[in-house]
Amino acid sequence: MSVLIIIDAAEGSIKKSAFEALSYGADLAAQLGVTATGVALGKTEGDLSALGQYGVNKIVQVNGDQARSDDPSVLASLLTALVTREQATVVVFSHSLAGKAIAPLLSAKCKAGLVTGAVGLPTTENGFVVKRSVFSGKAFAHVRIDSALKLISINPNSYKINTGGSAATVESVLLTAAAPRITITKKQKSSNELLLTEAETVVSAGRGMKGPENWGMIEELANVMGAATACSRPVADAHWRPHNEHVGQTGIAIAPTLYIAIGISGAIQHLAGVNRSKVIVVINKDPEAPFFKAADYGIVGDAFEVVPAFTAAVKKLKGV
Amino acid sequence: MKILVCISKTPDTTAKIAFTDNNTKFDTAGVQWIINPYDEWYALVRAIEIKESKPDTVLHLATVGVADADPIIRKALALGGDEAFRINLDGADSFQVAFQLAQLIAKGGYDLILTGKETIDFNGSSLGGLIAGINDLPYISLATKLDIADAKAIVTREIEGGEEVCEVNFPVVVSAQKGMAEARIPNMRGIMAARTKPLTVVEPVTQEPLTSVTAFELPPAKAGVKLIAPDQVEELVRLLNQEAKVL
Numbered sequence: 001m002s003v004l005i006i007i008d009a010a011e012g013s014i015k016k017s018a019f020e021a022l023s024y025g026a027d028l029a030a031q032l033g034v035t036a037t038g039v040a041l042g043k044t045e046g047d048l049s050a051l052g053q054y055g056v057n058k059i060v061q062v063n064g065d066q067a068r069s070d071d072p073s074v075l076a077s078l079l080t081a082l083v084t085r086e087q088a089t090v091v092v093f094s095h096s097l098a099g100k101a102i103a104p105l106l107s108a109k110c111k112a113g114l115v116t117g118a119v120g121l122p123t124t125e126n127g128f129v130v131k132r133s134v135f136s137g138k139a140f141a142h143v144r145i146d147s148a149l150k151l152i153s154i155n156p157n158s159y160k161i162n163t164g165g166s167a168a169t170v171e172s173v174l175l176t177a178a179a180p181r182i183t184i185t186k187k188q189k190s191s192n193e194l195l196l197t198e199a200e201t202v203v204s205a206g207r208g209m210k211g212p213e214n215w216g217m218i219e220e221l222a223n224v225m226g227a228a229t230a231c232s233r234p235v236a237d238a239h240w241r242p243h244n245e246h247v248g249q250t251g252i253a254i255a256p257t258l259y260i261a262i263g264i265s266g267a268i269q270h271l272a273g274v275n276r277s278k279v280i281v282v283i284n285k286d287p288e289a290p291f292f293k294a295a296d297y298g299i300v301g302d303a304f305e306v307v308p309a310f311t312a313a314v315k316k317l318k319g320v
Numbered sequence: 321m322k323i324l325v326c327i328s329k330t331p332d333t334t335a336k337i338a339f340t341d342n343n344t345k346f347d348t349a350g351v352q353w354i355i356n357p358y359d360e361w362y363a364l365v366r367a368i369e370i371k372e373s374k375p376d377t378v379l380h381l382a383t384v385g386v387a388d389a390d391p392i393i394r395k396a397l398a399l400g401g402d403e404a405f406r407i408n409l410d411g412a413d414s415f416q417v418a419f420q421l422a423q424l425i426a427k428g429g430y431d432l433i434l435t436g437k438e439t440i441d442f443n444g445s446s447l448g449g450l451i452a453g454i455n456d457l458p459y460i461s462l463a464t465k466l467d468i469a470d471a472k473a474i475v476t477r478e479i480e481g482g483e484e485v486c487e488v489n490f491p492v493v494v495s496a497q498k499g500m501a502e503a504r505i506p507n508m509r510g511i512m513a514a515r516t517k518p519l520t521v522v523e524p525v526t527q528e529p530l531t532s533v534t535a536f537e538l539p540p541a542k543a544g545v546k547l548i549a550p551d552q553v554e555e556l557v558r559l560l561n562q563e564a565k566v567l
Contacts, residue, residue, distance in 0.1 A: 071458065072449070072461070073458055073459060097478060097480060100449070100462065101461040104450045104452075105449045105450075108450045108453025109453050112530065113415065113531040114414070114446055116446055139536055139539070140539065144531060144533075145531050147530045182458055184485070187482065187483075188485075189481055195481060249333055250358075250361075250498055251498065253443075258567065268334050272440075278566065296545065296564065299553070300547065300550065306550050309553040312553075313553050317557050317558075317567070
């Protein structure tokens with residue numbers, strides 16, 4: 001019996017969300033008294049046995065062209081075979097782009113109950129119950145999975161990463177799956193910047209910045225903090241900033257450790273995308289801005305004065 | 321070409337989130353219901369645009385829900401679409417809902433099945449993939465662009481730090497997100513026409529859900545904002561560093 005953890009990798013490079021999933025899966029396997037097995041689809045950079053530090057016992061590397069497929073149905077079909085081979089009772093995914101594509105396909109193929117957006121380990125006293133985020137971060141639901149095989153995808157930045165585990169054994173396997181039906185004709189990388197969903201710190205700005213030409217100070221603050229940049233919906237809609245920076249109800253939802261909102265009023269649709277942040281700092285010249293109600297720290301003041309001072313104070317703290 | 325857009329009824333984005341029955345049910349008192357924005361703004365509007373450019377396209381809408389979903393379906397029909405189906409079931413989980421839609425799709429011979437990327441209440445992001453998995457159809461998730469050329473779907477989807485363009489033969493399931501289309505407002509002609517468009521109620525097939533919600537929980541309330549004077553930014557940095565320990 002085992003818990004399988006699907007290792008999230010982008011072009012071979014293993015992502016932080018995978019370290020969280022491996023830690024979650026290892027702790028769950030310990031709780032259930034079964035083996036924790038990481039699954040690497042296709043080639044990945046680095047020494048896979050080192051992933052044992054997150055607490056997993058074993059890594060299965062799935063080789064062959066199909067394991068590198070761009071068609072999620074092919075990957076789900078490989079995982080269906082692996083579930084049987086490894087006698088899996090739980091499969092853990094990251095609730096990332098890949099997880100969102102593959103997990104529901106596997107759920108349908110195996111008739112296995114799926115809980116997406118999980119934020120904690122299951123409890124097993126009254127059935128297998130997983131806590132997940134619902135209503136765009138405004139509430140949680142406890143969801144019981146009734147099928148024998150259980151699928152969980154965990155929200156980014158919601159589980160503590162383990163350290164200090166011993167090296168995992170690595171096993172290579174070759175599995176066969178159905179042929180792909182999707183052909184990729186073009187790939188476009190927008191940038192190699194820090195991924196918003198993975199960033200520990202996010203500096204976000206809104207209409208209060210008055211125009212795209214004023215983003216230099218936002219980028220500078222983000223730069224000294226090692227943060228990703230984000231924006232509110234009106235800013236993305238006005239094309240001041242690219243759409244992939246838009247956080248909120250219709251943009252992306254994030255849960256960084258520190259979220260700094262500058263010149264954003266904090267409409268409920270914006271809060272829906274950021275309310276899982278651990279600490280929220282709001283800088284706004286309007287003391288009535290609704291965002292202050294959701295904030296931990298606030299400065300009522302002019303962004304054009306506060307932001308450069310903020311950057312200088314962070315530089316001073318970091319000694320740069 | 322035959323398109324099916326799956327729509328869902330969700331509470332308005334500004335609805336107060338509260339629970340009743342010992343935190344086991346969503347409190348619907350005073351809640352305004354809307355078409356799930358991802359289903360409406362992106363999936364449905366894009367399907368309408370395709371029909372406008374290729375008038376022989378047949379565009380159907382489907383939802384899984386009881387009679388209180390009818391106003392939402394009429395509102396969707398007011399935007400566009402030829403006819404709608406309501407599968408008469410108060411769906412308990414995404415799998416049960418997807419299973420019902422999958423049966424309708426298998427019978428209907430659709431080329432393109434569109435869903436929103438997720439609903440704003442359960443944020444499951446799983447319906448499209450479940451339908452595709454149940455009916456063994458190809459699935460493209462989180463699409464930002466969709467065009468039809470040479471009897472193929474040309475779909476742009478989000479990948480880590482970028483986008484990629486995929487080609488796929490019909491039939492295919494696509495989940496739509498921001499970028500695919502712009503929100504529209506129904507006009508009076510659409511609202512009048514929607515009243516007489518066929519809305520067929522379909523009885524559900526038997527399929528038990530695989531999961532069930534045992535309880536809801538609200539996050540703990542914030543302690544309240546700590547305000548720092550605008551000329552004391554160094555104090556804010558000190559607090560973030562030493563009190564919150566996030567810097």
